[in-house]
Each structure stands twice: as C-alpha cells, then as structure tokens.
Amino acid sequence: MNTGFTILASGSKGNSILLVSEEAKVIIDAGLSTKALEARLESIGVSMQEIDAILLTHEHHDHMSALPVLTKRYQIPICANAETAKAIMEKFKTPPQFKIFSTGETFSFKDLEIHPFSVQHDCMDPVMFTIKTGQVKLGFCTDLGFVTTLVRHQLKNCDYLHIEANHRPSMVHACPRPMSYKQRVLGRSGHLSNEACGELLREIAHPDLKKVFLAHLSQECNHPDVALSTVREILEKEGIELELDIAHQDKVSTSVEFSPSSSNDCLIHASSALDEGEIIENKR
DSSP, rough: OEEEEEEOOSSTTEEEEEHHHHHHHHOOOOOHHHHHHHHHHHTOOOGGOOOOOOOOOOOOOHTTTTTHHHHHHOOOOOOEEHHHHHHHHGSSSSOOOOEEEOTOOOOEETTTTEEEEOOOOSSSSSSEEEEETTTEEEEEEOSSSOOOOHHHHTTTOOEEEEEEBBBOOOHHHSSSHHHHHHHHHSTSSOOOBBBHHHHHHEEEETTTTOOOESSSSOOSSHHHHHHHHHHHHHHTTTTTOOEEEEOOOSSOOOOOEEEHHHHSOOOOSSSSSSOOOOOHHHHH
C-alpha cells in the first residue's frame, strides 16, 4: 500500500494498526493471532516480512497475543517501555529483541517521529502514541478510563485520530457481566465511553482534522450506530463537523492514504533514536 495507515483490528478480541511511511512499515500492537494478523496484512498487499518494528502500547492480551510467535518467526523488534517489556517477558521462550523507549520521550524510527504518552489504564506503564511522518500528525489513543490534560495536549493538531469510544454506560450497567467487570470498565483506569470520546473531540477538533476513527468498541456494551450518533450529537451542538468512521473488530477498516505532498516533506528528526539492533533507553 501507499503511505498511510490501516486499522487491522480494534476491540477486546484484538488490536493492531499498520502504519506505512516512505521508509518504514510498523505495526502498533499485535493483539490477533499470528495467522489472523498475516491474513489481514496480506488482504491489503503487505507481508509480515516487510514489517520493520512493532510498537507496543501495553501488556494486555488483546494488544500483544501474537508477539511470542511473531518475533520468533520473523525476528521483528518490539518497541516498548521498560515496564511493559518486563511484564511480557514470561510469555516468550526465546527473548525477543526489544528497543526500549522512555514514556514521555520522543524518539525517531527511520522517518517516523514517535511520542509515547501516558494514559490511565489498569496495567504497568500504558502509553499511547502520536506519530509524525512528513507533515502528517497521527494520534492513536485507546484503553484509557479518563482523559487527562496530558492526553488533550498530546492529541491537539492531529490530522487523523484513532480514539476510543468503548461503551455506553447504560449498556454496561444493564449487561449480565459481574460487578467487578462493570466497575473496571467504568472506572478511571478502564475504558472511555462514547460520551467521553465526544467531549474529547469537541475540545480538540480543528479545521485540519481530516478523519476520526472511533475505536475499541465493546461488542456487548456498544454498537457502531450508537457510538457514531452519540459523538455526532455532541459535536453538532458546537457546530463541529468531522468525518467519523468505525475501527472494526472483525475486519480490516477503511485505509487512509496520505497525499504525496504531505508524506514526502522533510521530517524534523526527534531528539533521540532507536537504532537497529540496539537496546536504547532515552534519557529524561
């Protein structure tokens, strides 16, 4: 595919996104089986052998389940922070090649400028990413129970967003799941509701925001039409028009391709880099 990104899967059964720049092909999370991930990549004309690295947000199964097989079969390096790397080490019979970044420190990988920022979720040191390629800024942000000032700040001025709209609270309360599940999902370290997603977009929307994917929808406590209508209603009250789409769980979502003029522009490199074959931790 041309430069751009494709959401391969989004939801509690597995998450993965392919990002293609002029110099790199990276995957953000690998929460499907290796076979399923290979098949979804092949459906858009990309082979696993082409993948340069995997960016890992956190250690939950729906974000890393393919890693033990993937990294052994293809020797693809994993970019993660130290706490997340420690949390997943027991899953590997053969230690993978880690490229360690520091949360909050921007780093470069080939022509990508990557910023991992903290979110509130129930794991060791969860991060989400903003990524710049050429003059395009992308924001990928799911698996958070609460929108902090830091999250708002990091997601400003993005050209494309992949934002969690996990549930409708009333559907969580009405579902037959145990109370512990409901408390987790609705808590400040759980998942973002449709309403919270809409409020976040209301605050950070700007004229150059080209498209927003509503992501990580609960199959039990949400529905695409519910998520879209809820977010649109919040935005329309402020006179904001955004192109919204759904990041699907069971199929590859609509691909986004960057225009040549935006993807070919010179990239200002980040303050530190992850060099191939090395384990590097950025210094604060």
